[in-house]
Amino acid sequence: MQIGIGRKTKDWARVRRGLVPRFERVGITSCEIHFPQCWRNDCLSFAHTKKRRFVTDLTRVVLACAACHTAVEGMSHEEMERVLEKIISERTMQP
Numbered sequence: 001m002q003i004g005i006g007r008k009t010k011d012w013a014r015v016r017r018g019l020v021p022r023f024e025r026v027g028i029t030s031c032e033i034h035f036p037q038c039w040r041n042d043c044l045s046f047a048h049t050k051k052r053r054f055v056t057d058l059t060r061v062v063l064a065c066a067a068c069h070t071a072v073e074g075m076s077h078e079e080m081e082r083v084l085e086k087i088i089s090e091r092t093m094q095p
Helices: 007-025 066-073 077-090
Strands: 044-048 061-065
Touching (some): 061 066, 061 077
C-alpha cells in the first residue's frame, strides 16, 4: 500500500523552493546555528522556529546543518523557538 504526500508536505516543498534562492541572494549558505558540533555547510536544511505540529509560518526558518538541526530538535519547544528566533532577529540581511 502506497501512501500519498500530504498537504503539509506539499506546502513545505513549495515554500522551500522559494526559500533557497532568497537565502542564497543574501549570502546565507552555511549553518546559522554554530553549535560546537556544527558541520558548517554540509547536510543543510531549514530548521523551523517551532516544532512541526505548531508551525504556522513556513518561512520562519534558520539554515542549519544536520548536527545543529538535530540538536535544536532535542530542545523544549520554548528553548528551540528562543534560540532560532534570536538568530533570525540578529541577521544583518533578511532573506
